[in-house]
Amino acid sequence: MKYVVQCFLLLLPAMVWAQEKEENLVTAHAFTIADCIEYAKRHNVQVKNALLNVQIQQQTNRNITSAALPTISGNAAFTDYLQIPVSVIPGEIFGGAPGSFVPVQFGVKYNTNVGLNLQQLLFDGQVFVGLQARKASIEFQQKAYEVTAQAIRANIYKIYYQLVAAKTQLEILDANIVRAKKFESDAKALYKNGFAEKLDADRAAVQVANLEMQRMSVQTQIDNGYVGLKFLMGMPIKDSLLLTETISEDQLKEQLLDNNYDYNNRLEYQYAMLGKRLGEYNVKRYKLAYLPTVALSGTYVHQTQRNQFDMFKKGTPWFNTSIIGLNISVPIFDGFAKDANLRKAKLELQQTENNIADFKNQVDNEVKQAYNTYKNAILMLDNLKKNSNLAEQVYLQTKKKFESGLASNTDVTNTQADLITAQTNYINAMYTAIIAKVDYMKATGKLP
Structure with missing residues (x-):
């Protein structure tokens, strides 16, 4: 290594001279x-x-x-409900006294979804x-x-x-x-x-x-x-x-x-x-x-909900959601x-x-x-x-x-x-x- 450094130092003046010569050409x-x-x-x-x-x-x-071209985007989301949201419903449903409410947890701990969104302008x-x-x-x-x-x-x-x-x-x-x-x-x-x-x-x-x-x-x-x-x-x-x-x-x-x-x-x-x-x-x-402006929109979602962290386990069910929509915006004032x-x-x-x-x-x-x-x-x-x-x-x-x-x-x-x-x-x-x-x-x- 020391020999390489010495050679570089010896060649450095020649390199600088060559560069200066090229610049002055x-x-x-x-x-x-x-x-x-x-x-x-x-x-x-x-x-x-x-x-x-x-x-x-x-x-x-x-x-x-x-x-004027379609816009396509993908998304993925994972949600861990550390505390599952609570809703209250009338107690009469469960045989309770009229006017009473019963707290109930709806949902599961883990939610996972992946999807695609499509936006296509039809007229503007x-x-x-x-x-x-x-x-x-x-x-x-x-x-x-x-x-x-x-x-x-x-x-x-x-x-x-x-x-x-x-x-x-x-x-x-x-x-x-x-x-x-x-x-x-x-x-x-x-x-x-x-x-x-x-x-x-x-x-x-x-x-x-x-x-x-x-x-x-x-x-x-x-x-x-x-x-x-x-x-x-x-x-x-x-x-x-x-x-x-x-x-x-x-x-x-x-x-x-x-x-x-x-x-x-x-x-x-x-x-x-x-x-x-x-x-x-x-x-x-x-x-x-x-x-008016007219646009087409579409959404496809592939999702699963679990109480156990096993959503990627083989054989566990996933559910699909597909949406298509037509949006018309009319300028009024x-x-x-x-x-x-x-x-x-x-x-x-x-x-x-x-x-x-x-x-x-x-x-x-x-x-x-x-x-x-x-x-x-x-x-x-x-x-x-x-x-x-x-x-x-x-x-x-x-x-x-x-x-x-x-x-x-x-x-x-x-x-x-x-x-x-x-x-x-x-x-x-x-x-x-x-x-x-x-x-x-x-x-x-x-x-x-």
């Missing part, structure tokens, strides 16, 4: 947008809880079903409405799950493609840094040879520093974006995530000409309609509460509780109908605003793309003039600043177009 993922959405379906807490609500409703339905309006509503209840929770998953999906689309677009932003910044460093090198060389002022070289250095700081800021935003995407998907933050898809202007314009929509395509509308169906069942339930419940259910149903009508107006409003924003975002994207290309041409021409001595260092610095501004505006327009497209597709119920 980093999993690498290379995901398309579809992969991210599928991963979120399995790991996002909100989506998982919404799916659990479906399973909870399934168990609730089983409970509702049990009310509220129970049968509950049975009818089971399917709608499951569909209601399933639709709630789909609505939750859609909200997560929309945010994943936005973050995913913004991070994809951010790669282009980094590429542009890297290209600008290369150009700025080349210009800085040229400016320093001209200064050393006496063809430029020190101020020109310093301006070029400041431009490089500004671009590098801007790149650091963008990189931090991208890193935080990846953290946010992982959290939204339910992925461990320590895991590595690579986005494999790209985004283009043509992809962003795909839904621009499709401005048709149907309320039934909106998951929220489908969810509300299912809520209305459940409200109608609730009204029906309270209407049927005015009807309950202090207007059923009427209050019925009126409340009708008012709640009216609220649901009002909310559905209002939701249609909300969809119209969302679609119109989302389409206007989407269309404007695409127009801005096109214009800013042209402006960015133009700014790049101006910069390159100015750079050539500078190299030929026909433009000043200030001219190059200004056109470079204009180019960076135009490129930044273009990237921001792409971000805006991505969000606008996702919002429009969600508003029209066409989000994949």
Whole structure:
């Protein structure tokens, strides 16, 4: 035993190290947008809880079903009368004086019985409405799950493609840094040879520093974006995530000409309609509460009575009792509780109908605003793309003039600043177009 303990103590550090290594293991993922959405379906807490609500409703339905099924219970009892109960009967029966009473013990010392009880509901309006509503209840929770998953999906689309677009932003910044460093090198060389002022070289250095700081800021935003995407998907933050898809202007314009929509395509509308169906069942339930309830009951008892503790002795008699009954309960007056419940259910149903009508107006409003924003975002994207290309041409021409001595260092610095501004505006327009497209597709119920 001592040897075993010593071996365990020697192996303990290795076991702890192995466990820590397993906990620190980093999993690498290379995901398309579809992969991210599928991963979120399995790991996002909100989506998982919404799916659990479906399973909870399934168990609730089983409970509702049990009310319509027979209930069978068994029982057994043993009674030892330490003192047998005494009753008094008129003494005249035994020849006594009129008005006298004689104490008599009825019964035996030991009583034993075993039995079965059966209860079967034959009719209860509220129970049968509950049975009818089971399917709608499951569909209601399933639709709630789909609505939750859609909200997560929309945010994943936005973050995913913004991070994809951010790669282009980094590429542009890297290209600008290369150009700025080349210009800085040229400016320093001209200064050393006496063809430029020190101020020109310093301006070029400041431009490089500004671009590098801007790149650091963008990189931090991208890193935080990846953290946010992982959290939204339910992925461990320590895991590595690579986005494999790209985004283009043509992809962003795909839904621009499709401005048709149907309320039934909106998951929220489908969810509300299912809520209305459940409200109608609730009204029906309270209407049927005015009807009688009918139930069948049955009892079977196997019993024996003894003065000696020999009831399990072979050959001793046991006696059987069987009972069957029909129970009808007729509601007469309950202090207007059923009427209050019925009126409340009708008012709640009216609220649901009002909310559905209002939701249609909300969809119209969302679609119109989302389409206007989407269309404007695409127009801005096109214009800013042209402006960015133009700014790049101006910069390159100015750079050539500078190299030929026909433009000043200030001219190059200004056109470079204009180019960076135009490129930044273009990237921001792409971000805006991505969000606008996702919002429009969600508003029209066409989000994949």
